[in-house]
Amino acid sequence: MKALFVVTGRGIGGDAVIAINIAKALSKYDFQSEFALDHTAPGLLFKKKGIEWHKTSIPQAGGHAATKKTLVNAGFKTGKAVIETAKMFRKINPDIVVGVIGGGAVVGCLTAKLTNIPSIGILNTPTDAKVCTKITTTVALPESNLFQTELQNKNINKAYSPVDPEIIVGNRENALKNMPDAFDENLPTILLSSGSTIFEKMAVAASNIGKSGIKANIILVGEPLEEEYKKYFDNKIDNNKLIYLGYINWINDLYKIVDIAVFTDDGMMIHEAMTWGIPVIALLKVKYGRYHNLAAVFEGAVLESELENLEEVLGEAFANMDKMKDNAVKYGEEVLKSSDKIARIICARAKKK
Numbered sequence: 529m530k531a532l533f534v535v536t537g538r539g540i541g542g543d544a545v546i547a548i549n550i551a552k553a554l555s556k557y558d559f560q561s562e563f564a565l566d567h568t569a570p571g572l573l574f575k576k577k578g579i580e581w582h583k584t585s586i587p588q589a590g591g592h593a594a595t596k597k598t599l600v601n602a603g604f605k606t607g608k609a610v611i612e613t614a615k616m617f618r619k620i621n622p623d624i625v626v627g628v629i630g631g632g633a634v635v636g637c638l639t640a641k642l643t644n645i646p647s648i649g650i651l652n653t654p655t656d657a658k659v660c661t662k663i664t665t666t667v668a669l670p671e672s673n674l675f676q677t678e679l680q681n682k683n684i685n686k687a688y689s690p691v692d693p694e695i696i697v698g699n700r701e702n703a704l705k706n707m708p709d710a711f712d713e714n715l716p717t718i719l720l721s722s723g724s725t726i727f728e729k730m731a732v733a734a735s736n737i738g739k740s741g742i743k744a745n746i747i748l749v750g751e752p753l754e755e756e757y758k759k760y761f762d763n764k765i766d767n768n769k770l771i772y773l774g775y776i777n778w779i780n781d782l783y784k785i786v787d788i789a790v791f792t793d794d795g796m797m798i799h800e801a802m803t804w805g806i807p808v809i810a811l812l813k814v815k816y817g818r819y820h821n822l823a824a825v826f827e828g829a830v831l832e833s834e835l836e837n838l839e840e841v842l843g844e845a846f847a848n849m850d851k852m853k854d855n856a857v858k859y860g861e862e863v864l865k866s867s868d869k870i871a872r873i874i875c876a877r878a879k880k881k
Contacts, residue, residue, distance in 0.1 A: 534636030539571030738770030
């Protein structure tokens with residue numbers, strides 16, 4: 529059978545990872561998967577993996593940061609996008625469509641409804657929840673407002689973000705080999721990241737911790753959203769001990785040497801940390817002021833922090849590291865099952881065709 533994933537975003541970060549990980553799990557159930565991205569998406573993650581993709585129009589309203597204006601603009605564009613995407617569906621003729629997050633979920637599921645193809649919506653924004661739950665079977669991820677809500681609708685499922693189970697296969701020696709001379713194996717290691725893209729607040733946080741005097745290796749990964757953010761990574765000024773690695777493709781190796789992670793209050797990297805038993809501090813409102821309350825989803829393994837009190841919360845995490853690790857391991861066991869759980873939901877929906 530053939531699954532077609534309609535994926536929002538640029539084909540670089542979390543939305544693309546979610547689609548690829550679900551597709552990998554689906555392959556175990558004899559599904560072939562194809563992908564569709566917006567015309568403007570560079571698709572760097574797909575390129576790195578040698579995956580080709582179809583192009584269509586996938587309007588975005590800004591996810592959790594959507595405003596009335598961006599929603600209206602996206603709404604006007606959606607009708608045209610559905611017509612264009614319907615032509616693509618008829619050409620590809622999938623057995624099921626998987627709409628992934630935001631605009632990808634909305635366009636994918638609306639077009640599938642129009643073309644009479646079974647669909648699944650993978651949700652994590654208020655907008656995709658409002659639209660997709662009315663027309664098809666859905667899976668709400670932890671960032672969705674539906675995840676922490678008591679639901680009676682049997683067509684709304686819940687799942688942790690679908691990590692690739694192979695994420696737990698890492699090589700410590702390879703990580704150490706890639707570390708600069710400033711890295712000290714005898715010190716604990718703090719990893720800071722806002723995903724593939726570094727947002728300014730995370731850059732500031734990394735710089736502050738790098739200059740704080742904390743006795744630890746301070747590592748930052750990702751590519752800055754704006755070139756000017758690189759000023760925060762300059763370890764030649766202000767006695768900044770920050771180790772900046774840029775965008776790396778060996779994150780699973782890096783996790784082997786991380787003791788505590790500082791991530792944004794959203795999904796994939798926090799989920800990955802749980803599988804490694806790594807305590808996490810969720811730095812709040814980094815991405816356009818969004819807040820997901822993942823500390824409640826992973827209670828006891830994730831602490832919240834504002835930028836101003838990050839050093840204090842890091843101290844709390846170090847003081848309670850063993851207990852936080854134990855809690856993370858428990859969540860990690862369930863997180864590792866999430867890709868297969870979502871794949872089985874898709875299989876069941878496809879068989880109703």
